[in-house]
Amino acid sequence: MAAVTVRQAYRFALDPSPAQERALWSHAGAARFAWNWGLAKCKERHAAEGKWYGAGDLHKLWNAAKKADPGLAWWDQNSKCCYQEAFRDLDRALSEFIKSKKGKRKGKRHGFPKFKKRRKCKDSFRVTIGPMRCSGHIVTLPRLGAIRTHESTRKLARRIGNGTARILSATVSRTAQRWFVSFTVETERLIPDTHARPGSLIGIDLGVKTLLTGVDDQGNVVAVAGPKPLKASLRKLRRVGRAHSRKTRGSANRRKSAAKLARIHARIANLRADAVQKATTALAARYETIVAEDLNVAAMTRNRNLARVVADQGFGTVRRMLGYKTIWNGGRLIVADRWYPSSKTCSGCGTVKAKLALAERTYRCDDCGLVLDRDVNAAINLRNLAASGSERLNACGGTVRPGTAGHVLLNQVPGTAHAGKTGTAAGQPVADAPVFTYAATAMHPVDGSCGAGDRVRWNATSRTGSSAV
Numbered sequence: 001m002a003a004v005t006v007r008q009a010y011r012f013a014l015d016p017s018p019a020q021e022r023a024l025w026s027h028a029g030a031a032r033f034a035w036n037w038g039l040a041k042c043k044e045r046h047a048a049e050g051k052w053y054g055a056g057d058l059h060k061l062w063n064a065a066k067k068a069d070p071g072l073a074w075w076d077q078n079s080k081c082c083y084q085e086a087f088r089d090l091d092r093a094l095s096e097f098i099k100s101k102k103g104k105r106k107g108k109r110h111g112f113p114k115f116k117k118r119r120k121c122k123d124s125f126r127v128t129i130g131p132m133r134c135s136g137h138i139v140t141l142p143r144l145g146a147i148r149t150h151e152s153t154r155k156l157a158r159r160i161g162n163g164t165a166r167i168l169s170a171t172v173s174r175t176a177q178r179w180f181v182s183f184t185v186e187t188e189r190l191i192p193d194t195h196a197r198p199g200s201l202i203g204i205d206l207g208v209k210t211l212l213t214g215v216d217d218q219g220n221v222v223a224v225a226g227p228k229p230l231k232a233s234l235r236k237l238r239r240v241g242r243a244h245s246r247k248t249r250g251s252a253n254r255r256k257s258a259a260k261l262a263r264i265h266a267r268i269a270n271l272r273a274d275a276v277q278k279a280t281t282a283l284a285a286r287y288e289t290i291v292a293e294d295l296n297v298a299a300m301t302r303n304r305n306l307a308r309v310v311a312d313q314g315f316g317t318v319r320r321m322l323g324y325k326t327i328w329n330g331g332r333l334i335v336a337d338r339w340y341p342s343s344k345t346c347s348g349c350g351t352v353k354a355k356l357a358l359a360e361r362t363y364r365c366d367d368c369g370l371v372l373d374r375d376v377n378a379a380i381n382l383r384n385l386a387a388s389g390s391e392r393l394n395a396c397g398g399t400v401r402p403g404t405a406g407h408v409l410l411n412q413v414p415g416t417a418h419a420g421k422t423g424t425a426a427g428q429p430v431a432d433a434p435v436f437t438y439a440a441t442a443m444h445p446v447d448g449s450c451g452a453g454d455r456v457r458w459n460a461t462s463r464t465g466s467s468a469v
């Protein structure tokens with residue numbers, strides 16, 4: 001067991017009193033004002049001197065302005081943190097914009113920060129200084145005092161009580177008429193030196209039809225059906241959306257229907273997040289090594305056919321969660337190279353197809369006659385990548401376990417090992433065998449409790465090996 005300090009978020013829905021809700025609106029408004037005020041100052045300076053202000057400079061300017069300008073006398077109704085943190089956010093947004101422009105930032109392009117508009121922007125603010133506590137159904141925040149929470153905060157309160165957690169900041173935000181507080185917490189996590197099931201291995205393919213399809217070292221097929229909540233709620237969404245579009249702009253009715261629409265969207269997001277959390281937790285607890293693809297999610301969401309499915313199931317989120325959850329369980333995540341042809345390679349003979357349309361849900365090999373579900377085939381290839389190329393993976397990926405200094409930060413994929421361009425590490429050729437049994441490649445001793453054919457607890461379908469062809 002090694003104790004590792006990690007940052008985690010604890011989020012609670014709030015049940016504020018009407019007076020407290022007014023205070024929350026006021027704080028969110030103050031943060032928005034500060035952002036816009038700072039952005040205007042930065043634009044002014046950039047026009048004159050060709051550079052912006054940093055967060056510290058803006059804070060100093062603000063402190064001078066709020067005393068000099070009687071129009072800003074309302075500032076002390078809100079915690080001074082929310083101004084300061086808005087300047088920090090602006091500072092970060094400007095530097096992300098520069099990084100993105102210079103091509104030093106992964107993912108979607110980051111545009112120049114915009115002015116925030118009331119009712120259009122996300123209502124949120126952050127506090128970092130002052131009393132931040134929680135106990136029972138109460139959270140205490142600076143300036144705002146004790147606010148009731150919708151659910152108990154005991155899990156966090158207990159950790160703070162026994163000294164294994166410390167609150168760093170609190171972000172309050174509103175989603176669909178409901179206010180939430182999210183504490184950023186530094187916690188100590190005990191990470192086992194070895195996984196509970198040493199040697200267990202699974203290759204997973206993040207699919208379109210299912211959330212993910214995996215094939216483990218025993219040959220079990222693990223299919224986690226995606227919640228596809230957007231599809232399920234699409235009819236309702238369409239109906240409410242149509243009704244919304246008929247309402248007169250700027251009317252009270254339009255505002256009401258917008259709120260209704262927002263609640264449906266929020267519910268969908270919650271369903272999705274829940275399914276992804278459960279699937280990744282179960283996988284990381286059960287398998288020591290998980291091999292996944294490095295999907296270029298940003299490029300996939302640009303493909304309009306894939307965009308909705310991808311955005312709906314949050315592939316990037318799945319990968320990120322697998323990253324830290326494997327570490328927390330003493331396992332590891334191996335990410336196959338983005339160009340590794342996991343879908344196009346035959347898991348039986350290793351032949352790589354030149355073309356494979358997304359609509360082809362079954363893989364048919366022209367060389368050895370293998371017929372297999374497309375996602376299952378891809379998952380086997382990914383699993384075999386770890387089995388056959390393990391030395392290579394270690395050489396490229398370096399250490400995959402965090403040391404005591406291993407700092408796992410929020411919103412990162414910590415300690416992910418990247419496989420090199422392992423074109424040679426495709427499925428091991430099975431000599432002229434049209435029938436492919438995939439229970440034979442276990443590379444480590446596997447504990448006997450999980451034999452081939454075990455039904456996997458959380459999934460809908462689980463098939464045994466040798467069911468191919």
Ligand SMILES: [Zn+2]
Pocket residue numbers: 346347348349350351365366367368369370
């Ligand atoms: Zn083949």
